Amino acid sequence: MTEELGLRARKKRQTASRIWQAAVDLCSERGFDHVSVAEIAEAAEVSKMTVFNYFGTKEGVIVSPVEEHVGDAARAVRERQPGESAVTALRGQFLDQINGRDPSIGLAGDPRALKVRQLISETPTLAHRMVSFHMTGVQLLADALAEETGDMLLARVAAAQLIGARNALIVENHRRTLDGDPLDEIAGDCAAAAERVFDQVEKGLRGYPGKN
Missing domain, CATH: 1.10.357 (Tetracycline Repressor; domain 2)
Known part of the structure; x- marks a missing residue:
């Protein structure tokens, strides 16, 4: 059970990191206001709902390392x-x-x-x-x-x-x-x-x- 929970936690961290990286790259290239959550989700290969579940808002994706x-x-x-x-x-x-x-x-x-x-x-x-x-x-x-x-x-x-x-x-x-x-x-x-x-x-x- 402990090993399974550890694996789930690692997968969640990896998913969160992938979303953050995609968001930063897209927003840096085109400007924050010109990138949609749907585009971030597509680049990170997750659903739009997954982005919201992990971060709540588009702003939350970008500044998540600070919030921690x-x-x-x-x-x-x-x-x-x-x-x-x-x-x-x-x-x-x-x-x-x-x-x-x-x-x-x-x-x-x-x-x-x-x-x-x-x-x-x-x-x-x-x-x-x-x-x-x-x-x-x-x-x-x-x-x-x-x-x-x-x-x-x-x-x-x-x-x-x-x-x-x-x-x-x-x-x-x-x-x-x-x-x-x-x-x-x-x-x-x-x-x-x-x-x-x-x-x-x-x-x-x-x-x-x-x-x-």
Whole structure:
């Protein structure tokens, strides 16, 4: 049974990846607004209903790799060690992602990931979806902080600062990647920048929130 479930999961991931690749290629070539879900389905060799079942919307297909990481910051806070601050937890998570050349923070060697960034910058509906992801990420982090502190107002302030710092680093990675800078050079510079950025945030959030 376990082996069968594992096989099903792999097949689902493969199908989702095939749909995403087809959508990115078509939309990059012709423009997001000029490609239909039916055309994406045909290129991926699935039904139109399968596309909707996997992603819900055409926008959802393109930005699905981003959506998977909306809760990263909140998870870092929830899983941090006793006595560790939220700033320290997010800094550690981000540095680990840099070391792993994680595409979710803009360190993408995959040409399709670069195409996604270009599509987002050119397509208002995709840009709007990114704003929605940002707001969701802030709220998820605020919820995690407020559960510990009981103060949602300060939790929202802290979450906005932390997510803002993280996103500033990611935006710079995307900018340099689109400019064609070498990935290892971007990663090295990002690690140094992350130390400076999170140090700056920590000056205003030192020790917040304590964890027993």
